[in-house]
Amino acid sequence: MSEPVKNTLLFVVVGALILLTGFTQSWNAAILILNMGLISAIMAIGVNLQWGFAGLFNVGVMGFVALGGLAVVLVSTPPTPGAWSSGGYGIVLALLLGAATVVAAVLVATRMATGRMRTLTIIGILIAGFFIYRAVFDPSVAGVEAIDPAIAGNLGGLNLPVLLAWPAGGLLAAGAAWLIGKTALGLRSDYLAIATLGIAEIIIAIMKNEDWLARGVKNVYGIPRPAPVVGYEVELQQDPAFLARAEWFGLEPVTASTLSVKLGYSLLFMIVLLVLLWMAQMALKSPWGRMMRAIRDNEVAAEAMGKDVTRRHLQIFVLGSAICGIAGAMMTTLDGQLTPSAYQPLRFTFLVWVMVIVGGSGNNFGAVLGAFLIWFLWVQVEPIGLWLMNLITAGLPDGSALKAHLVESAAHMRLFTMGLILLIVLRFSPRGLIPEK
Amino acid sequence: MDFLNALVALSNFVLVPAIAYGSQLALGALGVTLIYGILRFSNFAHGDTMAFGAMIAVLVTWGLQAAGVSFGPLPTALLALPFAILGCIILVLITDRLVYRFYREQKAKPVILVIVSMGVMFIMNGLVRFVIGPDDQRFSDGARFIVSARDFKEMTGLREGLAIKTSQGITVIVAVLAVALLFWFLNKTRTGKSMRAYSDNEDLALLSGINPERVVMITWIIVAALATTAGVLYGLDKSFKPFVYFQLLLPIFASAIVGGLGNPLGAIAGGFIIAFSEVTITYAWKKVLTYLAPESLEPSGLVQFLSTDYKFAVSFVILLIVLLFKPTGLFKGKVI
Numbered sequence: 001m002s003e004p005v006k007n008t009l010l011f012v013v014v015g016a017l018i019l020l021t022g023f024t025q026s027w028n029a030a031i032l033i034l035n036m037g038l039i040s041a042i043m044a045i046g047v048n049l050q051w052g053f054a055g056l057f058n059v060g061v062m063g064f065v066a067l068g069g070l071a072v073v074l075v076s077t078p079p080t081p082g083a084w085s086s087g088g089y090g091i092v093l094a095l096l097l098g099a100a101t102v103v104a105a106v107l108v109a110t111r112m113a114t115g116r117m118r119t120l121t122i123i124g125i126l127i128a129g130f131f132i133y134r135a136v137f138d139p140s141v142a143g144v145e146a147i148d149p150a151i152a153g154n155l156g157g158l159n160l161p162v163l164l165a166w167p168a169g170g171l172l173a174a175g176a177a178w179l180i181g182k183t184a185l186g187l188r189s190d191y192l193a194i195a196t197l198g199i200a201e202i203i204i205a206i207m208k209n210e211d212w213l214a215r216g217v218k219n220v221y222g223i224p225r226p227a228p229v230v231g232y233e234v235e236l237q238q239d240p241a242f243l244a245r246a247e248w249f250g251l252e253p254v255t256a257s258t259l260s261v262k263l264g265y266s267l268l269f270m271i272v273l274l275v276l277l278w279m280a281q282m283a284l285k286s287p288w289g290r291m292m293r294a295i296r297d298n299e300v301a302a303e304a305m306g307k308d309v310t311r312r313h314l315q316i317f318v319l320g321s322a323i324c325g326i327a328g329a330m331m332t333t334l335d336g337q338l339t340p341s342a343y344q345p346l347r348f349t350f351l352v353w354v355m356v357i358v359g360g361s362g363n364n365f366g367a368v369l370g371a372f373l374i375w376f377l378w379v380q381v382e383p384i385g386l387w388l389m390n391l392i393t394a395g396l397p398d399g400s401a402l403k404a405h406l407v408e409s410a411a412h413m414r415l416f417t418m419g420l421i422l423l424i425v426l427r428f429s430p431r432g433l434i435p436e437k
Numbered sequence: 438m439d440f441l442n443a444l445v446a447l448s449n450f451v452l453v454p455a456i457a458y459g460s461q462l463a464l465g466a467l468g469v470t471l472i473y474g475i476l477r478f479s480n481f482a483h484g485d486t487m488a489f490g491a492m493i494a495v496l497v498t499w500g501l502q503a504a505g506v507s508f509g510p511l512p513t514a515l516l517a518l519p520f521a522i523l524g525c526i527i528l529v530l531i532t533d534r535l536v537y538r539f540y541r542e543q544k545a546k547p548v549i550l551v552i553v554s555m556g557v558m559f560i561m562n563g564l565v566r567f568v569i570g571p572d573d574q575r576f577s578d579g580a581r582f583i584v585s586a587r588d589f590k591e592m593t594g595l596r597e598g599l600a601i602k603t604s605q606g607i608t609v610i611v612a613v614l615a616v617a618l619l620f621w622f623l624n625k626t627r628t629g630k631s632m633r634a635y636s637d638n639e640d641l642a643l644l645s646g647i648n649p650e651r652v653v654m655i656t657w658i659i660v661a662a663l664a665t666t667a668g669v670l671y672g673l674d675k676s677f678k679p680f681v682y683f684q685l686l687l688p689i690f691a692s693a694i695v696g697g698l699g700n701p702l703g704a705i706a707g708g709f710i711i712a713f714s715e716v717t718i719t720y721a722w723k724k725v726l727t728y729l730a731p732e733s734l735e736p737s738g739l740v741q742f743l744s745t746d747y748k749f750a751v752s753f754v755i756l757l758i759v760l761l762f763k764p765t766g767l768f769k770g771k772v773i
Contacts, residue, residue, distance in 0.1 A: 057548055130742075138738075183757060189548050190479040190698075191760055194690045198753035201687060209746045345683070346562065350555055357552065412566035419559025423536060426553055 007365060007434050014372045021380070028255075031262040033379050038269035039331050041371035044355045045273075045280050045364060046323030051353075052362035052436065053289065054316045055296035057189045060180070060196030062348035063203035064321045067176055068169030068328025069338050070207060073214045075165035076224050076333075077157035083144050088155050090140025091212060094133050101129025144212040154215045163226050166272070166329045173325025174318045176203070181317040186310045200349065207340040220338040230264035233257040265334055272330065273368070276323060280364045292316060293362075324352075346415065351378065354422045360432025369434055377421070378414055385413035443728035445597040449586070450724070455716040456709075457605040457674055460612035463708030464667035465685060466692035467619065467701055468660040474636040474699035475656040476537070478550035483664060483689065485561035488682035489528055490665025491672045492569050494521035495576045502578065510580035512603065515611075518669055525661040532557055533657050541653070558683075565679045574677040579603060597728075604673040615666055616705060619659065623701065628655055636699065684749075688715070691752040695759045697766025706767060711752045719745040 018037070022030035043061060050056040105125050112118040145153045176199070184195035208217050225232065236242045236257040246256035283289050295302040295309055303309050332338050351374065359370020389410040396403040425432065465487060472480045480486075497517035501507075508516050536557060540550055582588075583606045586598025623629040628651075635642040635652045643649060668682060675681070692711045696703025721739035730736070743750065759766060 055548075057551070183761065187760055187764065190551065191694065191764075193479065193551065194687070194694065195753075195757065195760070198687050198691070198749065198756065201684070201749045202747070202753060205746050205749060209744060346559070350559065353552070353555060354559075409567045409570070412563055412571070414563070415559050416563030416567065419556045419561075419563060422556035422559065423553065426549075426556065427536075427539060430549075 010369055010433055014369060014376065017376050027259060031259065031266060033376055035262060035265050035269060035334060037372040037375045038266065038273050039327050039334070040352065040355060040375045041273055041368040042276055042327040043324050043352045044359065044367035044371040045276055046320040046327065047352050047356045048361060048364060048367035049280060049323065050317055050320035051356060052367070053284065053292045053296065054313060056313060056317055057193045058196045058317065058320065059193050059349050060200035061324050061352050062343050062345050063200030064173040064177065064324035065328030065331065065348050066203055066207055066340065066343050067173045068325035069332035070214055071169035071172045072162065072165040072223055072329050072332040073220045073338050074157045075160050075168045076162040077220065078159045080147055080152040080154060080156035083147055083155045086147060087140035087143030090136055091144065094137035094140060097136060098129065098133040101125060101133065141212050154212050162224050162333055165333070166326050169329025170322040170326040174322035177318045177321030181314040185313045185317060200345065204340060204343050214338055217341055223333065223336050223338065225336070226268060226333065229268055230261050233261055236260060269330060272326070277364055277368060284364060351418065354418050358421060358425045358432060360434040360436060362436030363434050366432050366434035370432065377417065381414040381417045382411055385410040439728040442595055442597045443725050445595055445599050446725050446728065449597065449599045451716050451720055453601055453605055455713045457608045458716065459709035459712030460608050461667050461671045461674065462688055462692045462712050463705040464612055464615060464663050465689040466696065466704035466708050468663040469689055469693040470699055470701055470704040471656055471660050475632060475652060478547045478554065479690065481551060481554045481686065482558040482561055484682045484686040485558050485565065486525065486529060486661065486664045487668030487685070488565045488679045489561050490521050490525035490661065491668030491677055492565050493524040494518055494665065494669045495569065495574055495672070495677055497521060498576045508579060511607065512577050512579045512673055514576055514669055514673055515607065518666065521669060522662045522665045525665040526658050529657045529661045530654065533653065562679065562683065571679055576677060577604060577673045608670045608674055611666060611670060615663065619701065632656065687749055688752040691756040694756055695766055697768040700766065700768045703766050703768035711755060714755055715748045715751045718742045718751050719748050
């Protein structure tokens with residue numbers, strides 16, 4: 001079987017699995033898997049760019065995804081009335097002062113001669129800057145958070161179309177990635193891993209605790225939809241043209257409207273995925289992509305050829321993180337709400353890694369395939385596990401404690417299964433389902 | 438000015454908790470550093486290894502409690518600790534045999550081993566949740582305090598109380614014992630010396646007839662014992678929750694790296710540095726300062742530099758500073 005035929009077959013199999021879900025469970029569930037699969041595929045492309053192209057070990061995917069979600073709130077929600085005048089400008093001023101402090105400290109560190117004087121000056125600047133920052137920041141935050149805390153208490157956004165939030169999410173993630181990359185790239189790969197793991201936790205901590213930003217753990221609801229494409233169920237159900245079409249398909253108006261909304265999202269996500277996939281594919285084939293792989297395979301040799309390894313690493317780190325940010329923004333749009341406590345590293349960082357490795361690191365199509373396959377399994381392992389447990393425990397008497405425990409624990413099978421899949425692929429097919437060419 | 442009360446308040450809220458937390462981190466970091474020194478990769482599954490060991494301790498403790506066995510004023514979990522260590526040793530040895538050994542023989546790159554340890558992390562995490570569930574479990578019993586705040590106030594007549602929890606006392610004692618034992622083993626015994634030789638120069642160690650598989654096995658046994666001890670102590674002090682152990686990965690790695698990866702002494706120092714910074718920066722200093730400052734200068738706010746939710750940020754910033762200015766860590770890393 002030739003290479004393209006095999007790869008096409010693999011995609012057909014995954015597609016068939018999703019269709020099977022549609023026929024046996026419900027079309028709603030199938031389209032949900034498809035939508036999250038599309039988003040996961042975009043995340044996987046981002047990680048594949050960093051790991052597959054350049055060998056950068058980024059385990060902070062969750063942080064960039066969350067920043068994308070934050071961008072959606074900051075761009076598309078309406079501004080809270082009075083928030084800016086009662087403290088918004090103060091917060092911005094405080095953040096600028098904080099940034100100025102850091103810049104001043106860095107300038108002193110680079111300009112002054114090494115010695116005790118320099119250390120003391122830096123510490124002095126940092127301490128003074130911190131207290132000035134807090135003096136401006138605290139009252140402003142209190143002012144913003146006091147506004148109608150039950151439904152607002154945050155600055156709100158710019159009230160722009162939500163589609164604009166997707167590139168904005170990418171930009172926000174890229175900015176954060178630039179800051180991290182500037183400090184942590186050039187360190188050994190293990191250190192970069194720990195640094196990115198840490199930054200992701202910090203981003204989530206900020207989003208959970210800074211209520212003025214996006215309401216923290218109180219969550220932001222009612223994020224507007226990309227309306228012209230997606231629409232709202234209630235409006236669709238009153239639209240005679242839509243009802244006629246639904247009848248032609250033989251569907252209930254309610255079911256038809258939810259399916260139509262979800263398919264609208266699928267269409268948008270598919271467009272974004274195809275564009276990004278095309279771009280990643282072009283990048284891979286370009287001289288730039290060859291250079292990246294050369295750096296990955298032998299940094300010393302590439303450096304000897306005059307390639308600026310650290311700069312190229314920074315470049316691809318920022319690009320990959322931006323893609324993760326776009327995916328994060330899309331996910332928050334799909335959910336219609338931002339829930340910072342839902343971001344778990346196992347789900348948003350390590351699962352994406354499983355997708356890339358199982359699919360085939362270094363191959364964009366592999367990453368996309370892995371994303372769909374692993375997401376399908378992530379969703380379906382739970383019902384399968386439950387079914388399996390019921391089968392195993394069928395012999396046990398009803399009401400026995402062991403049976404109850406086993407059936408209840410079936411929900412935790414998915415982590416175990418993901419680990420098993422990752423280990424099996426790494427052992428027996430380390431290059432993944434669609435290996436790098 | 439009330440220096441004594443300030444000192445007591447400081448000990449009660451900062452020193453004692455930080456010493457206990459630091460001991461737990463140091464034990465965890467020792468495990469990470471040993472793996473790094475001998476097997477040469479960063480073990481992402483370490484947090485979940487701790488959770489697994491602690492889980493067995495919880496289960497055995499429940500069993501002992503149900504059987505009516507108790508350890509007087511000490512927590513029953515201490516009796517369960519040897520069983521937990523044994524269980525954890527069995528698990529990591531099986532893991533090594535089934536998973537890591539293959540890559541060792543292939544001489545795979547360290548980063549591949551890190552990814553493999555991610556897979557192991559998933560499996561262990563799933564295993565723990567499968568057996569005991571994702572929820573909080575309490576398993577501490579015995580006397581709650583060595584010195585309670587009220588007794589202390591009555592004894593000394595001071596306004597501030599000093600409370601030392603049994604779990605904190607036990608943590609420090611067990612940690613000191615474990616570390617002393619480890620250093621005795623590494624420095625005085627033949628096996629320990631062969632481990633250090635292997636870590637220092639693999640080829641030379643092989644040449645002088647050291648059996649690498651044996652060194653690796655001993656390392657895993659020690660790591661399992663350290664991880665379980667750290668996990669049980671942390672669980673006794675706070676509470677047992679599988680996800681929390683995963684989150685401990687960051688401060689533990691920060692401790693090991695700050696001290697110098699591969700250096701056991703550094704891991705201990707790093708553990709305490711991280712713990713003390715976390716506690717001092719997230720503590721609200723108002724109480725202590727009120728005692729120290731003259732009345733006119735009493736602080737109005739809480740004088741808390743960062744809210745406790747940002748404690749991970751503290752370990753992270755220290756980690757970054759050390760990596761930027763002294764990438765090998767405070768103690769020179771890479772050799773045990």
